[in-house]
Amino acid sequence: HTRYTGLIAHYRDRLPVSDSTRLISLGEGNTPLIQLQNIPRVIGKQVDIYVKYEGLNPTGSFKDRGMTMAVTKAVEAGSQAIICASTGNTSAAAAAYAVRAGIKAFVLIPEGKIALGKLAQTLMYGAQIIQINGNFDAGMALVKQVADHAPVTIVNSINPFRLEGQKTAAFEIVDELGTAPDYHCLPVGNAGNITAYWKGYSEYATDSATHKAVTNKRPVMCGYQASGAAPFVRGGMVDNPETIATAIRIGHPQSWDLAWNVQKESGGWFDALTDAEILHAQKLLSVHEGVFCEPASAASLAGLLKDLNSGKIPEGSSIVCTLTGNGLKDPDTAISQCRDSQPVTIDASLDAVKKAILDAM
Ligand code: F0G
Numbered sequence: 001h002t003r004y005t006g007l008i009a010h011y012r013d014r015l016p017v018s019d020s021t022r023l024i025s026l027g028e029g030n031t032p033l034i035q036l037q038n039i040p041r042v043i044g045k046q047v048d049i050y051v052k053y054e055g056l057n058p059t060g061s062f063k064d065r066g067m068t069m070a071v072t073k074a075v076e077a078g079s080q081a082i083i084c085a086s087t088g089n090t091s092a093a094a095a096a097y098a099v100r101a102g103i104k105a106f107v108l109i110p111e112g113k114i115a116l117g118k119l120a121q122t123l124m125y126g127a128q129i130i131q132i133n134g135n136f137d138a139g140m141a142l143v144k145q146v147a148d149h150a151p152v153t154i155v156n157s158i159n160p161f162r163l164e165g166q167k168t169a170a171f172e173i174v175d176e177l178g179t180a181p182d183y184h185c186l187p188v189g190n191a192g193n194i195t196a197y198w199k200g201y202s203e204y205a206t207d208s209a210t211h212k213a214v215t216n217k218r219p220v221m222c223g224y225q226a227s228g229a230a231p232f233v234r235g236g237m238v239d240n241p242e243t244i245a246t247a248i249r250i251g252h253p254q255s256w257d258l259a260w261n262v263q264k265e266s267g268g269w270f271d272a273l274t275d276a277e278i279l280h281a282q283k284l285l286s287v288h289e290g291v292f293c294e295p296a297s298a299a300s301l302a303g304l305l306k307d308l309n310s311g312k313i314p315e316g317s318s319i320v321c322t323l324t325g326n327g328l329k330d331p332d333t334a335i336s337q338c339r340d341s342q343p344v345t346i347d348a349s350l351d352a353v354k355k356a357i358l359d360a361m
Helices: 039-043 062-076 089-101 116-125 136-146 159-165 168-177 190-204 256-266 275-289 294-309 331-337 348-358
Strands: 033-035 048-053 081-085 102-110 128-132 181-186 220-226 268-275 320-325
Touching: 033 168, 039 136, 039 190, 039 294, 048 168, 048 348, 062 081, 062 089, 062 159, 081 089, 081 136, 089 102, 089 116, 102 116, 102 136, 116 331, 136 220, 136 331, 159 168, 159 190, 159 268, 159 348, 168 190, 168 320, 181 190, 181 294, 190 256, 190 331, 220 256, 268 294, 275 331, 294 320
Parallel strands: 048 320, 081 102, 102 128, 181 220, 181 320, 220 268
Antiparallel strands: 033 048
């Protein structure tokens, strides 16, 4: 019997750590791969759809996978502080893993543009929060400059250890399914995660000096953006990105070349969804499957639904959608989406409860 103690320990022979490395971990990874049971019927398609529910990581998003590696390596190198720009999830993960390591975290966030849950947790972990009058892209540019002038390690996904940690999500999927899916759908912001998944699938499909290939199959990678923040669809940077999916409100992606390489090598594509399509997919997952993800995460399913509809992704396919963050991250957007199903308020009496039940049946 071995206790699960996080993804570095689990996949250590495929990650850049040594026996003496102190692992900074909160038990991240090993997230559920949930097969959708109702949505295929609702949309009238014969397909195997699985969602990789990354919202069940310790801070509620996939960022924990990258952060355990980035902070482990920062500490190994003697760093006393980390810094990131963030739309909210990276800041929460950086803050938590910094606490775990006993180092300081500085996070730059766009003022008023991060979801409430992400702000709450980052405050609770005690990170130094620096709000800027600017968007994520402006914050990212500042972080890159300041790291040359201050003793801080950048833990955005331009830190290569982030992608090393995040590639383990692809390992988990292949370990569980026995092979890669036909298609893998992801929301795309900076495009670090789509790059990391491709790296993971590719390593599992390659014979190396130390490992025999686990599978010879890799999926077609489908990256979905919000239409107001869709540089990959536009084919150029976007200066004033806007979307309700604040996690992916990014116009100048950091992994531009890497992600185009993923698109070419996998035979995949990028597409954009409207905010309405994204929110619709988020709601579908909640009301038909009992799976609550944040808006940005639902871009993966929204894109899949669009491509199933057009036939671009054919029936009979197996598909994994990554649900990058927990729905609890953004309670404001969730509540405002449910205006037509507000709670009823009644007297605290048996009769009133009985009547409320009968009225609703
Ligand atoms: N989904 C969620 C919930 C995210 O928080 C992010 C990125 C993405 C998708 C996009 O992933 O950037 O690797 O393409 N969030 C970053 C942050 C920018 O600061 O939390 P990507």
